[in-house]
Structure formats: C-alpha cells, structure tokens
Amino acid sequence: MDYTLLFLQVLNGVQLGLLLFLVASGLTLVFGILDFVNLAHGSLYMIGAFVCASLTFLFGNFLLAVLVALPITGVVGFVIERVVARNLYDKDHLDHVLATFGLILVIDTLTQIIWGVEGIAVPLPAWLDGQVQLFEGAVIPSFRLLIIGSGLSVAAGLFWLVNYTRLGMLIRAGASNRTMVSALGIDIQTLFALVFALGAMLAGLAGMLISPITEASIGMGNQIIITTFVVIIVGGIGSMKGAFIAAIIIGLIDTLGRSFLADIFGLVMSADAASTAAPAVSGMMIFILMAVVLALKPQGLFPPKVR
C-alpha cells in the first residue's frame, strides 16, 4: 500500500467534500428552515462561477473577483427569493420542484445568452497556480489547499453564525415556529430572504472555487446538485452538522472509490473488466450509501432536533 498516495487521495476527497458542503449547507438551510425544495440551487453555483470569471478578467485578480462576486451572488439569491420562492412557501413540495426546475431552464438559457456556450477558463494568480510540498513525495496544487482552507473556515463561520449569534438564534427559532417568531415582532420575511441569500452566496462561493479547476460552464450546477441532495439526505435535512459530515464522507467515498476500486476489483477479475466496472460502481457508491442510510435512519444521520 502506497501511504503517500493514500494521503493525497484523502486530501483530494476532503477537498471535494468541502466543495459539496458549501453547496449543501445553503441547500439544507433553505430546505430545512424555509421548507422549500430548491432544485435551482445549483444554478446559483453556476452564477457565482460565471460572475467571478468575468470579474477576474475585469480586475485581473481572482481573489478580488471572489470578494466582489460574493455579494453579487447574494443579491441574485435575494431577488430570486423575492420574485420566485416567496410565492411558493405555502404550496407543496411538488410545486417547488416544478417551479425551480423551470427556474433552472430559465437561468441556463439566460447564462447562455449573456456569456455564450463556450464557458470561461479562469486564470489564477501565479502564487496560487503552483504546488506545495507537504512532505517527501506529497506534492499538492496550492489552489487545492486554498479550497480546503476556505471550506473549513466557512464551515467554522457557519457553525458560529447559526449557534452563537442573534441572527442564528432567529433562524433556528424561525424554523421551529415561524408564527411565534413573527408575533414577537421579528420580520420573518426578511429573515428568510437573508437565509436564502446566504445559501446563494455559499453555493456561489463553491462555484467560484471550482471554476479555476474545471471552468465556468453551462449546466455545471445541474451536475453537482444531485450529489448535493444525496449529501443533505444522508446528513439529515436541515442539519448543518449533518451536511458537513455527510459531505466529507461522500467526497471521500467518491475520490477513494475512483482511486482504488479498480485495484481492488483487479484482485478478483480481469484487469479489463475491472477498469470498466470500477468507474461504474464508484459512481453508484454514494447512492448505495444513501439507500442504506434511508433504510436504517430515514431522517438522516443527524436529524435536527427542532422540526
């Protein structure tokens, strides 16, 4: 067993997991607290990536572009809440799904009209474009470390926000009993709009961080949103802690499956069959996990206490 390779793959898995967490945290907030199924959450991820890509070329600086693109994505989320989501809160989930699926198509087409179908490759500053040697033989692109670092700090910030601030208290209270909160004089509408905008910013941040690795492209959100739903279902809908742990687990399963499954299969079948079967099975593994969790704990691994 090559432990250096294993270590690197674990880091890669954690990095993927943290990106998933950024998207999932917003989705789980909106789903768990507003009780709103937002399929178009992935579109916010895409919008973040495209806005950030354009700003990178405008400013010539990726980090500055991220800082400016974050509030812009938040405003987009705020507007979507006002225009689309707010009218749907008292409808049932199927209506949410239909409306937000329509929203995906609208946003994808708008993106195609504004930015074209080509997608945008995002350049990184030189100090982020290199590699870092952690120890002998373990070299990792510096940008991937930045993703891990920012993912962890955002996670820490969110825990603090939800558990130890007045806003977080209101969010939890609003989720628990929204009539009571508004009777106490809290503007629940604005509160929900803020939560939605926060979710949009988190998803947008994930899009911004992935765009220098892949690129900003149409439909990128639709690919991640499926995995993200798996994350929040496994973690327990509405639970920030669940989203975090499930995202890391799923990131690790996906990455380690891709890296080592073919070798493991190779022990019991021909190399050709193993290299064909492994990617198919590793693609299924997260869904198998979801099925197992649903069978054993239908509420997810960490269901929130107040529901």
Added chain:
Amino acid sequence: MKKIVTAALAATMLTSIAQAAEVKIGFVTTLTTGGAVIGNDQKKAVDLAIKQMGGKMGDLDVNLIYGDDGFKPETGKQATDKLLKQDNVDFVAGYIWSNVLLASRKSVLDAGKFLISANAGPGPVAGKLCNENFFSTSWQNDQTPQAMGEVLNQKGVKSIYIIAPNYAAGKGMVAGVKSTFKGEVLGTDMTKWPTQLDFSAELAKAKASGAEGLFIFYPGKAGGAFMKQYQQAGLKDSLPLYTVFSVDALSLPKFQAAGFTDVLGSQFTQFWDPTLDNPQNNKFVADFRAAYGSYPSFYAAQAYDSMFLIKSAVEAVNGDLTDMDGMRAAMKSASFPSVRGEFTYGNNNMPIQNFYLREVVADADGNWTTKIVQTVFEAHQDSYAKDCPLK
C-alpha cells in the same frame, strides 16, 4: 367554406410538389449543454459550406434541418427519428459523440437513408456493423491514438499512464494507443463521462505510477479542465502529456485568454490541420476566419467536408434522389474536394488517409493555433475494416 378548405388543401399540396426540387439534409449535433461549443462550430462550418454552394446542390435547393442531441444518446436518437419521420430527410449527417451515433445509426439505416458521420467513428460501425449507406468524413476512433502510439515509440517513451472517459470513444482511444505503443502501460483510469471534471485522484495515481508519459483523451470542455489541472499539478517536466482530441481550436482561444502558456508546444495527432496546403482547405480556413473571426476546429472541418460529400452524390445523379446506387457510388469514389486533400474510402466507407503530428504555436498575429510537425501515417486504414463484410 368548403371551397376555401379545398383550395387551401390544393395549395398545400402544390407547395409540397414545388418543394420536391430540394434535397433535405438533417444534421444532428450538440446545440445545448456544454457540448454546444462543438456543435456550434460544426453548424458554422455547415452554414458556410451551404452559403458557398449558393444554397444549391446541383439544381436542388438545400433544405438543412438541425437536430440537437443534448449530449445524450437517447435525445440524439429522438432527434434522428424526428428528422426521418417528420421531416423525411434524404441524408442524416453530423454526430459528434460515438454513443449518440451508435444509438441513432439503426434508425437511419433501417429507413434506407444515407448516414454520414462528421465526427464519431466507434469500432463497431467500421467493423461488424458497417453498412453500405454509412459514410464517414472523419476517422475511425482508434486511428488517431494509434498514430500517437507510434509517435511515443519514435520519441523513445518507455512507459505511459492512460486517463480517458468511460464511454465508447474513450475505450476506442485506449485500445488504439495500446495497439501501437510498444512500451509498458502502467495503469489505465476510465472516468465517469461526461460529469466528472475533477481529475485530482487520477492525476495523483498517474504521478505515483512513475510512468514516463501521460496519455489522455478528453474532448470538449473536459479537455480544458484536464489541461488546467495538469498545469496546476506541476507535472509538465516529470510526466509529459500526450493527447488526442483534447486540445482544439475551440479551447485554444480560451487558454490564451487565461494565459495557460503550458499549452504552447504541446503535441497531438490528427488527420487534418488548418495549415494543410490544398485549395479546398485554404479556402475553408480563410473563409471561416473571415466569417467568424476564429480558426475552425477539426470538428468544423469534418462537418464542412460532409456537406461537399453529399453535394458530390446529389450532382452525380443529377438530382435524382431515388438513385441510391448512383449516389452511393459517387460518395464511395471520394471525388469531392476534401479539406484533407485526396483520400480514398475503404471497404467499410471509412477514409484511408494520412495522420499528422500537430503542435500548438502562435501564428503571425499572435493567435494560438497549430502547425504540422510531421506525417505519422500515410494512407492509414483502420483495423476494423477486416471485420466488415462489405467489399
């Protein structure tokens, strides 16, 4: 009232008779999703070809109908069926993706129409499933990586690691390079297609394998994503990259805008290059650049050729579209002007053609494009032709 209806019906019927003096061509490509980058380039080339023909093939007006495969085999088949049943086209051309072509080919051939692939060339279509009404203006999938395998031998590379997507074409590419490369293949990773765009795990494995070279096949936006991650991983010196169909005229302007200078000097094999010197190619590249301001991709070149192949068939039978044998013989002769220069068709109707080694360079104006370094194969025939019962 009844009279009006009758008159309207008669008028409709008359129009449809008047419309009979046209050749209907369906072109199935990817016009939505990220794959639309390629589809749009093909569409540009097809539109340019029809414009250059003055909208006519012989005496017939060209009626071109596009179908969108949405990057999915099932959608591509639906688009194909719609072209055949609703539009009743005479030719179906296009098909970027091997899996889409494999899903759609039967519909076209069962309907007794001509099927012309302007890109995809999976092994079965060239071998056991070959058909007299199927023609290609591209190549068989394995050929281009076979040429790359030969280049690796010539460069003295002893061992390689392979990363490719897990679908029909990806498997063909891997089989192709393995069939000619004489060194050792230290590992092969087949990734989920088309959703996987993060290759960190695979790159880490490739590096750990200690191979002397890395061979990849990632068409479209996945190619761009791979090139960037390869650069970010800093593998240029320790693990040189050899690609097929992963760097093209669609990704180069993006790389240039983002300053990915590592791409300059990278080499890959192909049947065509914008600098190939023949009258048809010079005209194509010049007109394409004048019309759209960018270099055409090889996808565009193949789509452009497909229209001239169809034109040669229609003209050979003087517009009698019922003369399938006449049109087939005309296409089989490969007498149309091709952007690749002169070539012939094999028994399986796949081109027997040259393959070149291309290198990414900046042109006189500083735009990133490619030039030909050497000819790798001359008049190369695919290895599936022997499985094809056609003569």
